Amino acid sequence: MSRRVDPTPFEVGILDLAHDGRGVARVEGKTVFVADALPGERVIASRVSQRRSHDEAELLEVLQPSPDRVTPRCPHFGTCGGCSLQHLAPAAQLAAKQDVLHENLHRIGRVVPEASWEPIPGPSWGYRRKARLGVRKVDKKGRVLVGFRERRAPLLADMDSCAVLAGGIGDMLPAIGALIASLSIARRVPQVEVAVGDDRRVLVFRVLDPPSADDLAQLAQFGKTRAVDVWLQPGGNETARPLAEDAPPPHYRLEEFDLEFEFLPTDFVQVNAVVNARAVARAVELLAPNPGQGVLDLFCGLGNFSLALARAGARVCGVEGDAALVQRARANAVRNGLEAEFHVANLFDDCRPLPWARRGYDGLLLDPPRAGAEAALGLVPALRPARIVYVSCHPGTLARDAGILVHEHGYRLSGAGVMDMFPHTAHIESIALFERQDRG
Template identity: 50%
Template sequence: MIDSVARLDHTPQTVDIVDLTHDGRGVARWAEGHPQASKAVFVTGALPGERVSVQQTARSRHFDEARTLEVLTASPDRVTPRCPHFGVCSGCVLQHMAEGEQIKAKQRLLLDNLQRIGRVEPQQVLPPLMGDAWGYRRKGRFSVRRVEKKDKTLVGFRELDPRFVADIHECHTVVPAIGFKVDALSALVDGMDARGDIPQIEFIAGDASGDDSGIALVFRHLQPLGDADRTKLLAFEQEHGFSILLQPGGLDTVHPLSGEAPQLSFHLPQWDVALQFRPLDFIQVNAKLNEAMIARALELLDVQPGERVLDLFCGIGNFTLPLARMVGDAGTVVGVEGDVGLVQRARANAERNGLSNVSFHAADLSKDLGGQPWLKAGFDKLLLDPARAGALEVLKQFPLKGLKRIVYVSCHPGSLARDAGYLVNEAGWTLRAAGVMDMFPHTAHVESIAVFEQA
């Protein structure tokens, strides 16, 4: 538990940064002579190799927290942040670190997790996958809050202190058509009668994000909107070319402000595949990195014509449909996903792309799968892309002995390491290779991929 601010020592202290935490803060220890000498302290805004002056911000039993007051000795990896809101906004916390060093730090974190949590080491470390570092984020959520003291409505990401919404005017990691219209969104909501009843705005962009026409905004509102507010939203929609949707309740309440729901899609030209999605569906946030990730996954899986491949946590078919192209008419691909709506969209995407060698099933992959017929169908290869919780439950139930190869795409190195430990140390597989992919440049988020073979 974090102690109250009243008990903190606000006297500036000098510390040496030796590492980075999983969330991008510097790791140090209080110097000799400090009342908590040698206790770990996590420092916002500091990089490994730096000596910094810090002020304590929080205290707990096992570690303290602090913020950087002054960089006394700078790391050669330190750069000037591009965004004027860096240091306040939590949207990306590594802008002060050279891009090439960011991905190296993420690679070290992955390898450390594999060794420490899973007690495994890959036979090969894959070269990192990198794409656009700016203007890449095509999906996200802005928080909204009316602040009477500032006499304005804030639209943006949370501050480093998550209790507050950052007062930002632009975002350099969000696709430009949205990232440079934060002020316009703030002015729109501030002029609405319901400005105190709109907690968030979700955004998503399809392939047409360069000229606004493929962008949807979903306004969550806690009270019904009056005619005047709806008129203002409609005018904003028409002025900027966005598609605005309203969400008065749960996901099933989302509906377009006017006309029909937008037809959002993205293309994977390497496999001649187009995928349609809805505004609140899950898609990978970085379009170019996503395509490179699919290519690497299929290369590692070594898919051959005529094979049977299973894609778990398949979503709208991001990997499934390119796989179906690879195995050809003689092969079969099966996609399984827990969200029924995503399964419906995946089936429709397969039909639109003329793929008849793929089928989809809805199943909660964290539960007992004994009654699922696809589980016993027999496959040559397995690809899985689970959420942060990982895939241990389904791996323990799956008949692994018949598989030739497994490719695991992960958004959380800790759960990947745990599951890799199971596959290697209990199920008898070999971790052939693993590496990181910079899906979220300038953030501490680590996307990774691993390939396993029968020992």
């Protein structure tokens, strides 16, 4: 419950970094989270909210800066909610995320990895090939805003650029806003989805009303002038269509495996192309399938890991809850001349009776959403894979599932480490290897 706020400035030392990137301090025995403050710093802050368990504060002045403090590259840092760690050097960001990962594994899962792997690196800027941008016509400003939401309010940040968007899209934000402002349905375009492939850039405009003929002409001209494919989405993801009927979907390649993937701009793909390629290579290295060995890929999406494993010689079975993604995975297998088996199943249900779950597999790959793979772990006692590679986008659910694998299913956590999938944000992507205790 929020209490009456005392905004009186106070001086305090920062002890730690919270999982969301805020500095952690103690004032008269109470925890205070200070936005934009770093461990080891002495700062002046002011409370913005007070609760029974903790207070929240904004940074007013840094009296003694951390050696890891850097000048944020983006002029919108501090207002835009897209990034929260631009003031922390990239190497220090990864070290902090590694600490959060290990703290979660110890506290939640009661496990300690035998090896702490070096982070998988990637580009710090211009890396984000998928993003969903909000749109709002603001009469007081006389224009349409396009971008991410503000950090402390449910409003769109007033942005004229974004340094993390891939393909130069970040420099187009004012032009996209001006385009939408010129449309007859300017107030009926709530979002624009960005998808950047290796071969093309796509902007998907969510339209709540049909565009007029003049609107369509302006959208088409924008796409031609800016060298982007314009798509319209009147309903759910399945309704997205290119404005130009002959415009193909985007693609991305995994050069190490000579693979090309086609995806729709509304599909889920890993946002950082470089880190994704390195993560796939690492997963194949860790599973190390011999030719013909069976590998089960759960939450397989459009075959990102499955097809690399198949290229390495494994007999792959991929399972995914989204039927459209399974269709894309099958098509991508054909496109790359590979044999792989794909099924649709709700992996948050009990899948043990299903035929694909009643076989044995030498390896298991898990790449679940934030909720983790707890239900899918019920398959492990029967499957008995020698190795399990777990690709995680949430350290808390990875830690919970690690505890289950180690303490209930007889596996050891051979190693774990973070991947630099989302630089400058508090989001933590990681990869871990579990090996059966009685193996060999």
